[in-house]
Amino acid sequence: MSLPNPVALPNGEKPRILVVDDEPINLKVMADLLRDSYGLIVAKDGPQALARLAGDPLPDLILLDVMMPGMDGVEVCRKLKEDARTREVPVIFITAMGQVHDETRGFEVGAVDYITKPISPPVVLARVRTHIALREARRALTDQNRQLEDRVAERTRDLLRAQDATIRAMASLAETRDNETGNHIRRTQNYVLALALHLSRDPRYAGRLDEETIELLYKSAPLHDVGKVGIPDSILLKPGKLSDDEFHVMKTHAALGHDAIFAAEGQAEIALAGESSFLRIAREIAHGHHERWDGTGYPQGLAGEAIPLSARLMAVADVYDALISRRCYKPPFPHEKAAEIIREGSGSHFDPAVVAAFTALEDEFRDIASRYSDEE
Numbered sequence: 001m002s003l004p005n006p007v008a009l010p011n012g013e014k015p016r017i018l019v020v021d022d023e024p025i026n027l028k029v030m031a032d033l034l035r036d037s038y039g040l041i042v043a044k045d046g047p048q049a050l051a052r053l054a055g056d057p058l059p060d061l062i063l064l065d066v067m068m069p070g071m072d073g074v075e076v077c078r079k080l081k082e083d084a085r086t087r088e089v090p091v092i093f094i095t096a097m098g099q100v101h102d103e104t105r106g107f108e109v110g111a112v113d114y115i116t117k118p119i120s121p122p123v124v125l126a127r128v129r130t131h132i133a134l135r136e137a138r139r140a141l142t143d144q145n146r147q148l149e150d151r152v153a154e155r156t157r158d159l160l161r162a163q164d165a166t167i168r169a170m171a172s173l174a175e176t177r178d179n180e181t182g183n184h185i186r187r188t189q190n191y192v193l194a195l196a197l198h199l200s201r202d203p204r205y206a207g208r209l210d211e212e213t214i215e216l217l218y219k220s221a222p223l224h225d226v227g228k229v230g231i232p233d234s235i236l237l238k239p240g241k242l243s244d245d246e247f248h249v250m251k252t253h254a255a256l257g258h259d260a261i262f263a264a265e266g267q268a269e270i271a272l273a274g275e276s277s278f279l280r281i282a283r284e285i286a287h288g289h290h291e292r293w294d295g296t297g298y299p300q301g302l303a304g305e306a307i308p309l310s311a312r313l314m315a316v317a318d319v320y321d322a323l324i325s326r327r328c329y330k331p332p333f334p335h336e337k338a339a340e341i342i343r344e345g346s347g348s349h350f351d352p353a354v355v356a357a358f359t360a361l362e363d364e365f366r367d368i369a370s371r372y373s374d375e376e
Helices: 024-034 046-052 073-082 100-108 121-177 182-199 211-223 226-230 244-250 253-267 278-288 309-324 335-344 352-360 362-371
Strands: 016-020 039-043 061-065 091-095 113-116
Touching (some): 016 046, 024 039, 024 121, 046 073, 061 121, 091 121, 113 121, 182 309, 182 352, 182 362, 211 309, 226 253, 226 278, 253 278, 309 352, 309 362, 335 362
Parallel strands (some): 016 039, 016 061
C-alpha cells in the first residue's frame, strides 16, 4: 500500500525517513510500505541510528522502535533531543507496549507520536504524512521568520543611516554659521565617547551608560551647538569679545537648539517616544551643556544630578576644546593649562565624577586633540 499523494519537499525531492528496528522483518515491512513515497534510511539498533544521523542531510522523520537490546529507543530519542543539530527532527515511536506510562515516558523525552505493533498500514501512512507535513510547515514558518528578521534588520539599518544623515545635515548647518571648525565637532564627539566609556566601567554609571546609550551619545554630540543657527551673524561672527547684551543673546542658543530638536522629534512622531531616542539625547546635550554643577549655568540654572548626564559629559568636552583652541579673543592654551582649569572647575562648573574621568583620560584627550587638530 502506498500513499497516493505524498508530501513533496520544496526542492522536489522525496522526504527522507530513518527507520530504526532491531528486527529485520519489521524493517522490511516498513520499507515495502514507505519506499514508493519516501527516501528511506534504515538502522538495526541505536548506535547505528546515531551514526546514520552524523551526516547530512538529516532525515525529515524518524520511526524508532522502543524495545531494542542495548540502547533502547527512549535513550536514542533522549540523545537526539540533547543535540541541537538533531533536536528538531520529529520522532515517532514504534512499540508493542500500550501502557499509558510507557507513552508518557516517550513524550517526556521528545517523541511526537506513537504507532503500536502490529502496525496498521493506513495508520502508519497517515501519521507519517501528517508529521512530514508538520515538519515542512515548521520549516516554512522558520524561513518566513528569518526573512522577516532580515527585513527588520535592513529597515533598522535604513533608519540608522537616516539618523546619521540627519545628524550630519543638522551639524553641518550649525557649522556653516559658526567660526568653530568641523574638527571641533569631531574632537568633542570623541571626548564625549572617551568619557562615557570610562564612566561605564563605574557601577554608579554602568546602568545609564550601556553600549546603545554610548553609541547614541557619540552620534548626538555633534548637535550640541545646533541652536547657533538662530543667533544673528553680527553676534555669532563678531571678531571681538561680546558685550553683556550680546552675550545674553548668544546664551539663547541652548534653548534654540533644544526647541529645534524637539520640533524635529515631533515631526518624526518620536517626541517622548522612549529613552533610546537619539534626538532626545541630542536635545539634552544642546539644552544643558552650559549648565553648571553648582547651579550658576544657563539656560535653566540646573544643578548637580538634575543636569542630564549627557550634558555634563559635553560640558567638560566643550570647555576643554574651547580652551585648547584658538579664538579671536585668545590664543590656544596648552593642554596642561586647560587641564588645570578643568580640574579647578570640579564641583563648581563640572560634575566631579566627569572631571575624575577626564583626569584619568588626559593622554587620550591629547591624542584626540592631535588627531583632529585644526592645524592639519
